[in-house]
Amino acid sequence: MSSAADAASSSLIVARDATRILEGVVPVTLVRGINMTVRPREFVAITGPSGSGKSSLLYLLGLLDLPTSGEVLIGGKATAHMDEDERAMIRLATLGFVFQFHFLLPEFSILDNVMLPMRALGQLSLDEIRARAHQLLDALGLSDRAHKLPEQLSGGQRQRVAVARALANDPPVILADEPTGSLDSKSSEQVFQILRDLVDQRGKTVVAVTHDLGLARRMDRRIQLVDGAIATDAANSHLPERSP
Amino acid sequence: MNLVLDIAVTHVRHRARQSLVAVAGVAIGVGFSIMMAALMEGSQNDFMKVLIDALPHITVSDQRRQAPPQPAEAAFAAAEIHGLTPQVLRRGIKNPLAIMAGLEGWVPGAVAPSVKVQALLRYAGRDIAASISGIDPRREPKVSQLATQMRQGDLKALYTAKDAIILGDRLAEKIGARLGANITVQTTEGARVTAHVVGLFHSGVRAADEGNAYVLIKTAQILAQQTGLVNELRVRAADPLSARRIADRIESETGYKSVSWQEANEDLLSALVIRNILMYTIVGAILLVASFGTYNIISTITHEKTRDIAILKSLGLRQATVRRIFLLESLIIGLLGAVIGWGIGFGLTVLLGSVEFKVSAVTEITRLPLAYSLWHYVLAAVVALLSSLLAGLFPARKAARLHPVDIIRGAT
Numbered sequence: 001m002s003s004a005a006d007a008a009s010s011s012l013i014v015a016r017d018a019t020r021i022l023e024g025v026v027p028v029t030l031v032r033g034i035n036m037t038v039r040p041r042e043f044v045a046i047t048g049p050s051g052s053g054k055s056s057l058l059y060l061l062g063l064l065d066l067p068t069s070g071e072v073l074i075g076g077k078a079t080a081h082m083d084e085d086e087r088a089m090i091r092l093a094t095l096g097f098v099f100q101f102h103f104l105l106p107e108f109s110i111l112d113n114v115m116l117p118m119r120a121l122g123q124l125s126l127d128e129i130r131a132r133a134h135q136l137l138d139a140l141g142l143s144d145r146a147h148k149l150p151e152q153l154s155g156g157q158r159q160r161v162a163v164a165r166a167l168a169n170d171p172p173v174i175l176a177d178e179p180t181g182s183l184d185s186k187s188s189e190q191v192f193q194i195l196r197d198l199v200d201q202r203g204k205t206v207v208a209v210t211h212d213l214g215l216a217r218r219m220d221r222r223i224q225l226v227d228g229a230i231a232t233d234a235a236n237s238h239l240p241e242r243s244p
Numbered sequence: 245m246n247l248v249l250d251i252a253v254t255h256v257r258h259r260a261r262q263s264l265v266a267v268a269g270v271a272i273g274v275g276f277s278i279m280m281a282a283l284m285e286g287s288q289n290d291f292m293k294v295l296i297d298a299l300p301h302i303t304v305s306d307q308r309r310q311a312p313p314q315p316a317e318a319a320f321a322a323a324e325i326h327g328l329t330p331q332v333l334r335r336g337i338k339n340p341l342a343i344m345a346g347l348e349g350w351v352p353g354a355v356a357p358s359v360k361v362q363a364l365l366r367y368a369g370r371d372i373a374a375s376i377s378g379i380d381p382r383r384e385p386k387v388s389q390l391a392t393q394m395r396q397g398d399l400k401a402l403y404t405a406k407d408a409i410i411l412g413d414r415l416a417e418k419i420g421a422r423l424g425a426n427i428t429v430q431t432t433e434g435a436r437v438t439a440h441v442v443g444l445f446h447s448g449v450r451a452a453d454e455g456n457a458y459v460l461i462k463t464a465q466i467l468a469q470q471t472g473l474v475n476e477l478r479v480r481a482a483d484p485l486s487a488r489r490i491a492d493r494i495e496s497e498t499g500y501k502s503v504s505w506q507e508a509n510e511d512l513l514s515a516l517v518i519r520n521i522l523m524y525t526i527v528g529a530i531l532l533v534a535s536f537g538t539y540n541i542i543s544t545i546t547h548e549k550t551r552d553i554a555i556l557k558s559l560g561l562r563q564a565t566v567r568r569i570f571l572l573e574s575l576i577i578g579l580l581g582a583v584i585g586w587g588i589g590f591g592l593t594v595l596l597g598s599v600e601f602k603v604s605a606v607t608e609i610t611r612l613p614l615a616y617s618l619w620h621y622v623l624a625a626v627v628a629l630l631s632s633l634l635a636g637l638f639p640a641r642k643a644a645r646l647h648p649v650d651i652i653r654g655a656t
Binding site: 055059062064065084085088089090092093095104105106107108116117119120165177 | 247250254551555557560561563648649
């Protein structure tokens with residue numbers, strides 16, 4: 001096995017020359033020629049100006065979107081030829097998503113929202129699922145909010161619920177799209193700390209899109225996009241301080 | 245609760261008002277379908293009952309399906325012969341008693357002989373044409389409902405007077421004859437008797453009540469001017485629906501034209517088939533229209549829930565799972581509508597059954613005849629569920645095909 005193949009199999013997510021062009025009257029290139037590797041226990045920030053393709057890249061890495069050319073490998077497996085259901089299964093079991101807007105189901109309680117991915121996966125009994133959901137909410141300081149509806153929670157609390165839901169099936173990777181984008185500074189810090197702990201204490205890998213340079217600097221690695229392409233990709237200690 | 249069912253129930257429950265309207269649409273459709281089916285089948289059953297009761301199940305007449313060849317045709321094997329005087333055959337069934345004995349050996353039911361004559365009834369200066377049947381009062385109750393249809397007098401009264409006659413009540417009314425009147429019965433061949441009215445019957449079939457009269461076989465034979473004549477055998481089958489099969493066998497064994505009640509009323513029965521097709525078409529149309537309400541609510545839900553669908557799909561729910569959620573919502577609406585519709589249908593049917601009507605075109609009834617059949621309820625529910633499922637199919641497919649990134653990108 002070549003060293004490149006070894007690297008791919010030991011990496012959680014690999015993008016190889018991934019390009020995404022939005023078809024239309026005037027085709028728009030969202031991201032182009034992306035080559036990157038996300039290794040276990042990394043806390044990666046994707047930064048860049050608005051419209052630079054940060055979220056589009058995250059959707060490609062999270063199999064929510066397909067590259068127009070190039071490929072994305074998850075756990076060493078090529079995903080280009082997988083059908084929609086196979087990609088859905090990878091999202092359910094291997095990836096956890098946290099979006100800028102919490103995206104909780106408004107008619108379901110907090111507990112139900114956290115239980116949802118586990119129920120969809122169907123590997124645990126309902127009692128086990130409920131117990132695990134309580135455990136996650138408890139760990140995120142939301143145990144007393146379990147039976148509330150999302151609208152009864154603050155923005156920061158909702159985002160913590162979204163993190164709990166992302167962790168429901170214990171995926172190795174959490175993909176977060178502007179997880180603190182709609183929060184005040186106190187809540188932002190809380191959510192960031194939770195993500196940090198996920199990497200440091202629970203061995204998870206977190207890839208987060210963020211505008212917040214301060215938070216990006218506190219992550220392990222920063223990938224900066226400009227016009228859909230990677231401008232810089234380096235560990236934070238090697239990067240000069242500049243705007244995201 | 246299963247996740248798909250949980251989400252579906254939550255969606256329907258949280259749009260209570262819209263869901264209720266859709267459920268009400270299906271329920272009213274199911275309810276009216278059940279009521280209509282009960283009414284249609286009830287009236288059909290009633291009609292059939294009157295039809296079956298009013299006439300013998302099988303009538304064996306002294307005719308043949310095809311006229312027998314003339315002796316000259318048979319003797320010379322000629323294709324066509326002109327100018328011959330045709331042989332006049334003696335009327336009536338040959339050896340009727342022997343044929344009756346043979347039939348009684350295998351026909352499940354009863355057989356009775358009769359003599360049918362067309363005559364003119366005259367009373368108080370009024371003349372009315374009527375069909376006179378000569379019957380055996382002891383055998384008659386076994387082949388017809390005449391005994392139970394007697395309004396005045398009874399069948400045995402035919403023995404009480406010389407040339408006694410029983411008239412249909414409308415016929416009696418038309419000529420103005422009452423019980424005890426002496427009326428003149430005259431045939432076109434000139435036979436004439438003065439008959440004593442000993443009874444009146446009412447079958448409920450206007451044609452029979454206005455145009456039929458009964459006398460003893462002997463009296464009818466006098467009117468036909470032929471001693472020993474029996475020109476009709478009437479059979480009442482234990483199972484009226486087997487009449488056609490029995491009639492075919494009688495005809496093949498005796499050679500005489502044997503007509504079952506189904507054959508005699510073929511046009512009416514065809515009309516009933518068309519009526520049923522019409523009924524089921526209308527019932528289907530009602531439920532199809534009701535399903536538009538379901539389509540509306542499911543479309544609205546999928547439209548309102550695009551963000552939720554995107555969330556579910558981004559979390560990893562498969563297309564088929566998302567599709568099942570919305571199909572299940574349609575089914576929930578259909579099922580609720582069907583169950584409530586059963587209640588409405590039963591209530592409407594009972595209500596309709598309690599209203600008095602007078603319909604005198606063909607039969608006389610005071611209440612609408614209704615049929616309570618489990619089949620109506622099952623059929624209405626199945627059609628309601630299928631149309632609901634169909635109504636939910638397109639929105640569900642649309643929801644399942646939704647691309648989550650399009651929604652998430654739009655929201656952020």
